[in-house]
Amino acid sequence: MSNRYIPYGYKFEAGQPIPHPDESQIVREIFDRYCAGDSLKVIAENLTHRQVEYSSDKASWDKARIKRILENSRYIGSDECPALISKEQFVAANLKKEQANTNKLTIDDDIKLFKELTVCAKCGKKVTRRTDSRLAEPVSWKCAECGWSVRLSDARFKAQVIEIMNALINDPDSIVPEGSAPEIHTLESKRLLNEFHRALDSGQASEGELIMMVFQIGAANYQAINSREAITARLAADYSKAEPLSTFQRELFQRTARRLLMDANGMLSIELQNGKIVTERNE
Template identity: 30%
Template structure:
């Protein structure tokens, strides 16, 4: 095993010659088998990290980029310097699959970004934000506040934005209590309720109160009290929680999950995002799920 990988994972140097490192070669074959079998780059990386499989003497942390480099590396089928670890058919299958998945991911990202165009707002002023593209910067994509007096501009790549939204949606799926709005403090009766209450009181003071009138006004007052409270929102939250509990965490942006759970998202300086749910709760990058009442 090497402290710094000057040669590809799966090989080592012995007496000045590059030879196969058998333990690492087994991991290489496992990676190709898993990827061809349907596992994602992220899933493979997480499993190897969880199992503490060393990548080098310095780290046993794996990520998508390392797995992708291994799959792209044609040296594993052998050349003049490197002995083969896998056969050519396995390599071609994995590379073809990776190309197809990248194409599908690009198409899904386009669909996701097209959807978000109508959902992104400025965290500072609440105005809609518009996506812009510039080839002058390393990160080509940015979002500009449409409020000229605000002018907030956030540079964030499409992939990063969709990944951040997906992480927050997965957080909701893992903890549906995040959809429960905070209990509102009790307020005084609204003018409409006070008026109806006074009408009932006056009618009751009559020598022969009209029972039908009192019943109708009582029903009207109960209806108004319902609308003045957050009961409707609590019912909506209960329904939303049941829907979220039927969802599964996703590796990629899911349009159906997003539209089911989210009213809009807000962008702040530095690319911080916040989901504003349909039950009027907020989940942001910095939240850990502990800010909700149980």
């Protein structure tokens, strides 16, 4: 890397880029202020007013310059540059920027996917997404069964999902279910169990027929358990190979999630395809 291409926020020392004592603080300030709600324009005008130099004798900031800093993934650390900000802050800032580029009330395809999968963490009933353009945060989620409602931006919703997926990437072993296997609820096992109870209640089935039904129910449950183990192995393999995410990866999420669980505070958990519920996030 030459001096010409070193990103703002760094300087060379002994031929290696290190954080510039003043510029690195400005980079952190830009991310902090943008995540806190300041616009690109407000941040640029403030830095220009304070005569913060972008390069030698240049202190004129604009929205494009702020945007380039927010989009530069080298600030979370790379082979060339040490980290100036956390990966979580970079993700949050860029999700906020994505949302700012569209109408706040326009729902994107990822949020449509989340809507279909989101249920109340307490009662398991569907949680609905609502919008009100008169409010500073127009998006809210409501559980009619439990009676709670929480305001949660689409950007923060997506950021939470990414945080949980990154926790799985960081620790693929956490995908493996703990303790005993959950109760099996496949359609086939339910059908066979209903037939067994009907036959038992009728009093017309022979002992041999009832025993055969019990064997069939056991076989269906055994197949479901084997399927659960296969899903766990596939998920663990997927996350062992995956790199930490800075943006939402739809395909990986669809292979991962059975449901999204939201509590009354707007905190999300993911129910994996193998039935395990994951709430842990990277620190």
